[in-house]
Amino acid sequence: MKILVAVKRVIDYNVQIRVKEDNSGVVTENVKMSTNPPDDNAIEEAVKIKESGKAKEIVAVTIGEDKAQETVRKALAVGADRGIHVKVDGLVEPLAVSKILKNIVEKEKPDLVFMGKQAIDDDCNQTGQMLSALLKWPQATFASKIEVKEKTLEVTREVDEGLETIEVNVPAIITCDLRLNEPRYASLPNIMKAKKKPLELINATDLGIDTKPRIEQIKVEEPPKRKAGIKVANVAELVNKLKNEAKVI
Numbered sequence: 001m002k003i004l005v006a007v008k009r010v011i012d013y014n015v016q017i018r019v020k021e022d023n024s025g026v027v028t029e030n031v032k033m034s035t036n037p038p039d040d041n042a043i044e045e046a047v048k049i050k051e052s053g054k055a056k057e058i059v060a061v062t063i064g065e066d067k068a069q070e071t072v073r074k075a076l077a078v079g080a081d082r083g084i085h086v087k088v089d090g091l092v093e094p095l096a097v098s099k100i101l102k103n104i105v106e107k108e109k110p111d112l113v114f115m116g117k118q119a120i121d122d123d124c125n126q127t128g129q130m131l132s133a134l135l136k137w138p139q140a141t142f143a144s145k146i147e148v149k150e151k152t153l154e155v156t157r158e159v160d161e162g163l164e165t166i167e168v169n170v171p172a173i174i175t176c177d178l179r180l181n182e183p184r185y186a187s188l189p190n191i192m193k194a195k196k197k198p199l200e201l202i203n204a205t206d207l208g209i210d211t212k213p214r215i216e217q218i219k220v221e222e223p224p225k226r227k228a229g230i231k232v233a234n235v236a237e238l239v240n241k242l243k244n245e246a247k248v249i
């Protein structure tokens with residue numbers, strides 16, 4: 001089995017996001033960037049499946065600017081065999097990403113595509129679903145457990161009511177939840193070895209795919225600052241304030 005894993009470079013989840021002064025977006029210059037967290041789970045799961053002998057090859061793919069290559073290198077350092085970087089300058093929306101991934105899937109012919117359930121920068125939660133529609137492949141989203149069967153996958157998903165277990169035919173698109181596994185760290189020797197693993201560079205313009213944004217971002221603003229709280233002396237004062245000042249009871 002061959003597994004393709006989509007990894008996106010995003011602002012690190014520990015960074016305090018700052019909005020640009022002209023409200024045109026968020027500051028990305030000199031800001032720590034990392035792999036989108038659920039994409040680390042997607043890579044980890046693919047590596048575990050390979051370690052169990054059920055997969056032969058893992059290909060990590062990223063779509064983005066030059067520096068997005070770092071994300072593929074990290075995937076190679078934790079166990080992916082090969083990398084693909086599709087170069088696109090500027091913002092690339094889920095529809096364009098899924099069209100590019102469709103093109104890569106048609107060339108690479110993987111049995112499974114693993115992705116994150118959501119990118120923490122755009123919070124779209126769309127790319128896996130769009131790719132599934134474009135390829136007409138089954139999808140299992142928000143996977144928190146994956147079991148590889150003969151020609152199917154059994155996937156446990158986190159839904160509002162609890163856990164849902166479904167079976168999907170292979171080939172399939174799986175989007176991974178943070179609860180799926182504990183991603184491993186890349187060791188220094190593996191980071192060094194990853195530098196020698198093959199990484200193919202493709203220009204999105206050579207694929208003939210229109211990556212123009214369909215969404216116009218009008219402005220980005222900081223959320224309103226929270227007002228300072230107050231301390232009340234007793235329950236009677238609290239009830240009085242809730243009734244007469246906040247008017248919520």
Ligand code: AMP
Pocket residue numbers: 006007008009036038039061062063064092094097114115116117118119120122123124125126127128
């Ligand atoms: P989104 O639909 O933007 O929330 O992204 C969902 C998932 O799609 C991510 O967790 C990634 O696995 C994948 N993805 C989105 N954008 C990219 C990108 N530019 N490069 C590689 N994978 C991506």
